Amino acid sequence: MALFGRRKKKDEAPVEEPPAPTLPPAPPVDAAGLRSMEDHRAYLLEQVEQLPAFGQLLLDALDLSICEDIESDVDLPGFDNAAMDGYAVHAEDTAGAAEDSPTTLAVVGEIAAGDWSEEPLPPGTAVKIMTGAPVPPGADAVVPYEQTDRGSEDVVITAAVRPGQHIRRRGEDVSEGDLMMRTGERIGPRHIGLLAAIGVDKVMVRPRPRVVVLATGSELAEPGLPLRNPAQLYDSNSYLLAAAARAEGAQVFRVGSVGDDAEAIRQTISDQLVRADLIITTGGVSQGDYDLVKSVMPELGLTDFCQVAMQPGKPQGFGLIGEDRVPMIMLPGNPVSAYVSFEAFVRPVIRKLMGLEPLFRPPVRAIATHLIRSTPGRKQFARGLVTTDPGGRRSVTAVGGHGSHLVSNMARSNALIVLDPDVDVVPAGSPVEVWLLDEPS
Numbered sequence: 001m002a003l004f005g006r007r008k009k010k011d012e013a014p015v016e017e018p019p020a021p022t023l024p025p026a027p028p029v030d031a032a033g034l035r036s037m038e039d040h041r042a043y044l045l046e047q048v049e050q051l052p053a054f055g056q057l058l059l060d061a062l063d064l065s066i067c068e069d070i071e072s073d074v075d076l077p078g079f080d081n082a083a084m085d086g087y088a089v090h091a092e093d094t095a096g097a098a099e100d101s102p103t104t105l106a107v108v109g110e111i112a113a114g115d116w117s118e119e120p121l122p123p124g125t126a127v128k129i130m131t132g133a134p135v136p137p138g139a140d141a142v143v144p145y146e147q148t149d150r151g152s153e154d155v156v157i158t159a160a161v162r163p164g165q166h167i168r169r170r171g172e173d174v175s176e177g178d179l180m181m182r183t184g185e186r187i188g189p190r191h192i193g194l195l196a197a198i199g200v201d202k203v204m205v206r207p208r209p210r211v212v213v214l215a216t217g218s219e220l221a222e223p224g225l226p227l228r229n230p231a232q233l234y235d236s237n238s239y240l241l242a243a244a245a246r247a248e249g250a251q252v253f254r255v256g257s258v259g260d261d262a263e264a265i266r267q268t269i270s271d272q273l274v275r276a277d278l279i280i281t282t283g284g285v286s287q288g289d290y291d292l293v294k295s296v297m298p299e300l301g302l303t304d305f306c307q308v309a310m311q312p313g314k315p316q317g318f319g320l321i322g323e324d325r326v327p328m329i330m331l332p333g334n335p336v337s338a339y340v341s342f343e344a345f346v347r348p349v350i351r352k353l354m355g356l357e358p359l360f361r362p363p364v365r366a367i368a369t370h371l372i373r374s375t376p377g378r379k380q381f382a383r384g385l386v387t388t389d390p391g392g393r394r395s396v397t398a399v400g401g402h403g404s405h406l407v408s409n410m411a412r413s414n415a416l417i418v419l420d421p422d423v424d425v426v427p428a429g430s431p432v433e434v435w436l437l438d439e440p441s
């Protein structure tokens with residue numbers, strides 16, 4: 001019988017539509033409708049996952065984050081060895097030796113770096129030894145060439161040595177089982193040297209996230225090209241954020257700028273999804289008639305636009321875009337707002353994708369050199385210049401005004417002065433929280 005003619009069986013359960021996917025419930029807002037910076041940051045971090053780990057050759061792991069704890073399988077040094085070119089001796093055989101009362105010992109051979117012998121050194125004798133060569137059993141000191149006549153059959157020694165002198169002891173640097181690197185640390189050149197020294201040639205790391213950076217705005221021109229009219233300005237945001245993301249370790253694709261055109265934005269973002277672990281845009285997230293990012297992006301994925309209780313950086317957007325739900329952070333267009341938002345939200349997200357710890361810049365204290373005013377109700381991020389006196393005491397001076405278009409002040413700063421929403425003024429001489437922007441981590 002034709003399907004439509006059949007009666008539905010009584011016990012057949014109705015087919016349920018799967019619920020439409022949504023973002024997790026948004027964090028609460030305050031009386032002014034603003035979300036706290038900390039809540040927004042946690043909300044973004046909750047929705048991005050670390051990139052999968054892979055095995056990488058040691059040298060190519062430079063700047064990546066390690067995702068395993070590495071313990072040493074060996075001692076360093078691996079054996080007692082000579083710290084100087086000279087003669088391995090029993091220290092007691094040199095007792096009393098001096099320029100005017102030298103001691104003479106018979107030389108029984110020579111040990112070069114890389115030679116291995118378990119032959120003990122007979123008392124009353126010496127063996128020539130080169131820096132790094134293993135000290136033979138029984139010998140407990142090395143007399144440097146400079147305190148001898150460099151003899152081959154016999155050696156005349158003109159200075160006494162103490163037991164242990166000029167010997168580098170097995171395990172004095174690293175003992176087997178010592179922790180060399182901890183999960184989440186970034187691998188720098190000195191770590192590469194250490195890991196090679198303990199014989200490691202490959203490590204488990206997380207890849208550099210592929211970060212696509214795009215500015216929006218019809219007023220934007222590409223640096224290097226002429227401005228088409230006096231109301232145009234150069235796109236600095238895509239350069240600033242691309243550089244900041246690269247400095248953090250991301251592989252960056254700077255797409256440049258796209259005009260305030262819904263179709264162009266839709267098309268450009270859709271085209272970039274294939275090569276992105278994260279997309280960052282600037283502009284178009286406020287209240288303006290041409291703020292199209294905010295209106296277009298909900299068509300391409302799950303989005304969240306909100307206002308954050310911070311100054312600058314109030315309008316913010318986030319999305320999981322396309323079928324693969326690529327994270328996208330939509331920052332405000334004012335350059336200082338974009339940069340502060342990068343520090344507050346994008347940097348921690350990049351670090352999470354990379355598996356780097358800690359996610360946030362460690363807050364440190366500095367003494368305000370002058371009175372600093374804030375905007376109550378919003379967390380204030382003022383640009384600051386931190387100096388450190390010889391005693392390690394940090395002071396901070398605000399650089400320029402609050403305007404989020406002031407890029408020259410931003411370039412002169414090396415810190416963000418962070419004032420909580422309940423602070424309206426910081427007297428000169430008081431401690432304030434600062435984020436040091438040039439500290440490697």
Ligand SMILES: Nc1nc2c(c(=O)[nH]1)N[C@H]1C(S)=C(S)[C@@H](COP(=O)(O)OP(=O)(O)OC[C@H]3O[C@@H](n4cnc5c(N)ncnc54)[C@H](O)[C@@H]3O)O[C@H]1N2
Nearest residue numbers: 215217235236237283284285286287291314332333334337
């Ligand atoms: N009526 C309201 N207007 C605005 C509000 C508001 O709450 N109500 N918020 C203000 C705040 S705060 C910010 S921040 C900005 C953010 O606006 P958009 O994200 O929509 O950014 P745009 O309007 O596109 O640009 C703002 C500003 O920045 C310049 N800009 C943009 N992109 C770049 C770039 N790539 N390089 C250099 N400069 C750029 C742009 O020319 C504008 O001057 O909204 C306020 N307005």
Ligand code: MOO
Nearest residue numbers: 312313314337404
């Ligand atoms: O909050 Mo907007 O980001 O001040 O300039």
